[in-house]
Amino acid sequence: MLKKFILLIFISLGLGIFTKHIGLNSQQALAISIFSASILGTLFFWDFRVAISFLGVAILLVTKTIDLENLIRFASLEVILFLVGMMVLVGLLREVGLFAWLVTLILRVRKLTAKKFILVISVISALLSCCVDEVTSIIFMVAAILEICDYFEVEATPYVIISIIMTNIGSMGTVLGNPIGILIATKSGLTFEDFILKAFPIMWICLLTAIFLVIFWYRKAIKKLDEKIRELGANEMLIKLISVPPERQLKLGLGIFGVTLFFISLHHRLELLWKLETNTLLLSVPLISSGLVMIWKWRRARDYIVKDVDWWTLLFFLLLFAKAGTLKYTGATDVLAQKISFLVRGNPSILTSVILWISAAGSSVLDNVVLVAAFIPIVQSLKELGFVLQPLWWALLFGGCLGGNVTLVGSTANIVALGILEKEKNIRMTFFSWFWIGLTVGLITTAVVWLALLLLPFYR
């Protein structure tokens, strides 16, 4: 603990001194120092991340590195409100039993084979994480996988790993899949339609690539599951056990969510039609839906806000965005952007590659929101140097999501799912039992995206 603390102080002070030495002014160096301290703080002392954020923001204010007005501006309340709205909606969906119903879809697959099972869990993991968020999605998928593996008496670990990998890949498909999606959308002006056109198809390509890889990787486990399926006679028994009648509430919940998705997907066209500012509807639709939900279920409204909204994480995000904004406010990121531009000799392809691989490597050990929040002001500063930003935003999104597969702490979905596996099955995964498959999938899918970003004019 003490060693980590000393290391944190040493590195963040060192970075401050180093950046001052290469030409940044005192305030810029202080902003970088505090931001790096909070990044390292989240890495070393995960449970203290909110406390560290409180202290960091207070220091930035007291040292006049940023003023109150700008701190509030950079805190990106719009992103936080969007996430609150979505969390309330997910709370409703959970309550009306939508997810249980989705899980039964997997269980109802007729003439189950191991490959069919992998295909179904992969596609549902990815699509679910596209529509809701990766953490909610993975909990439901792991629950379903554990039940099925229990029934067939096979080890659940390979299938849980497969589901996690596909969840992380799926989270890059839309604005809703990952907090970095909405963060990038609001800062870049990219719309839901842009995501559907440019992120969703490449998500499918990565997904199919990963499915081939895991089918090869886990061929022994597949053989065993096939034997067990033959022995125990497919999942007929399991189907009989399911009882989720499509109740009125479930239909209503499904309806509300469907309408929300519909309006979110059309937000850009409606904004143009009604002459609204970009992304106004994208951010308002979840608020309208969750507002209506809280009128419909007014007795539960307080519970939706208090219990279903993860305030701990949202507060961490809010303060993180404020701290990252300080980098922009002090002009530190402008200087960093110039240095980066010089290093890549002004070449946009090299710059895109660098951002993609750094964000993939970084998010394999760090929370990807931390990484993306740090990169956003740098990317914004690159605009003033004449770079086209679109490929950079995509590189940041794809790298941030795909990098999560590399290590077992790469994304929140990994941590949540492996936590359940440990608690339920007493299986504690070691770093390297995850690392090789994670690294293989991470490297290959990032390489696929890399080629697409460099070769397809579509992304420029």
Place this chain on the structure above:
Amino acid sequence: MKVKEIMVKDVASISPETGADEALVLLEKMQISGLPVIDENSKLVGMFTEKDILSYILPSYIEKVGRFIYEENPKSTKKKFMELNKIKVRQLMRKDVVTTTEETTLCEAARIMLTQKARRIPVIDKSGRVVGIVARCDILKAFAKETGKPIS
């Protein structure tokens, strides 16, 4: 009125090393939902209740999933129940126990029960030894007696 006036002094307890299945039988026999767990030095180390067994048997993710999807109990639940004999009380008990002292007033003890959602709270002395236990019904009976309308 103070807790010491109404607490039950002869406290039934279990050891942390007792098997979970054995403890369940004991709860059933005594017709109560929970017992304090006391170590060899008579110090309170936890509270073991039926709730702890239930939350062990049910999948840990069930709260987050929303509801069960099966008509019959899943295999894992049955398996975990069968394995109760391999589990010790210390592995399932709640270690963060709400306690009170002999000098606490009844209203304060009742407030603790309500806010901490505890049915019964162990009474401990300064050294952490259990000297009694007080349940919701003991407090209600005392209140009733005070108003001159005893329940039993």
